[in-house]
Amino acid sequence: MSNFYDVLIIGGGVNGCSIAYQLSKRNIKVAVLEKTRVGAEASSAAAGMLGAQAEIKEKSPFFDFARQSRDMFPELVPELEEKSGVSVSFIKNGMLKVADSEMEKERLLEMLAFQKQEGEQVEWFTNRDIQDMERGITGDNFGGLYIRGDGQVKAAELTKAYARAAAFEGAEIYEDTPVLNILKENKKAIGVQTPAGAVYADKVVLAGGAWSNMTVSEEDQLPPLVPVKGECVSLRPVKPVIDTTLHASDFYLVPKPGGSIIIGATEHEGEMGKKVSAGAVQSLLSKAFSLVPDLQQAEWETAWTGVRPQTFDGKPYLGRSPIDGLWIAAGHYRNGILLSALTGKWMADLMEGKAEVQEWISAFSPQRTVIQKEGTPVDINH
């Protein structure tokens, strides 16, 4: 490892690796420091949905960021696959967002209206339309949204592909390299401390997912992050039962290329453990069986957990931290796979002073907590 980089990235999850890819493409000397393995945490636990329209419920800068990120995948994936040699199984199989109550139907109709206004492809399907499209769904429901444009990838593979493509472009990726703390001089971040010694950089990016704040001391007052543990299970049906991703109000079924179906996911706020509880498995399976009864014949594959990094307002922190020289790309909560494409490009644009969408600068500024608390705007472009 060299002693000095233009940019050091803490964390080899999907977002750290995407940022490394975009920076190294611009000939910026960058290293990723990962405490265990690339994609070891949330980025390998994710179901891989690119659910810009399925998961974001209202018109906002966040919705625009999410759909722009989703729309990067058709061009980005072939580029990553060629440079990395890793297939990420990107498919645009659409999503059916099924209403399980009259109230949910009202909510989905509101989503339909705003998404149409925004020029997105989205249609209302009746119970009958849903059952005609997906014959595995037999029980009654209240109709739902059919979203043609939302697709999916294999999340662990996407993370690996970003990392290998970044290395292809010259980035250095160091696994088994925990960052112990951030080195500062005159209140400016100048590098990091690892067990192998100090490494210096012009800019340090904190992309440690739900662990991001643990790398800095409390007095640094980074914006808050709450871990939200999620459990998923995977089944292998004896014959195909669904083709489209099904998204209900508190669970989803994602049919993966290769034949497995991921059923997700629980939400346990404040938890970081790795244990899958029997109750979580029972609850996920019973919801899945009630929507697609044939899944009861499926073969059991496996179950796992991951920790989502949640911010105080549900939007990621992307930009300068209160500490000069320290940048943050964390807090992607339920959508880090979807958001990874634009997160990489946006962070590279911000660090190069080329970011132009003012709405996004303010909406995702890690200093927006300060803005809210004190009621006075902070100069986020200092």
Ligand code: FAD
């Ligand atoms: P992480 O993947 O957590 O990566 C952070 C990395 O930083 C880790 O590898 C960690 O080891 C490393 N690290 C931390 N501290 C240090 C340190 N001090 N030194 C060195 N390295 C460090 N999103 C979607 O878009 N679609 C989905 O379908 C989806 N499904 C999900 C299902 C579940 C069950 C869960 C839990 C999440 C899901 N998500 C989904 C959310 C998504 O997984 C996350 O938002 C995303 O993976 C966060 O990526 P990250 O790179 O920010 O963090």
Ligand code: GLY
């Ligand atoms: N976006 C799916 C999840 O976080 O479970």
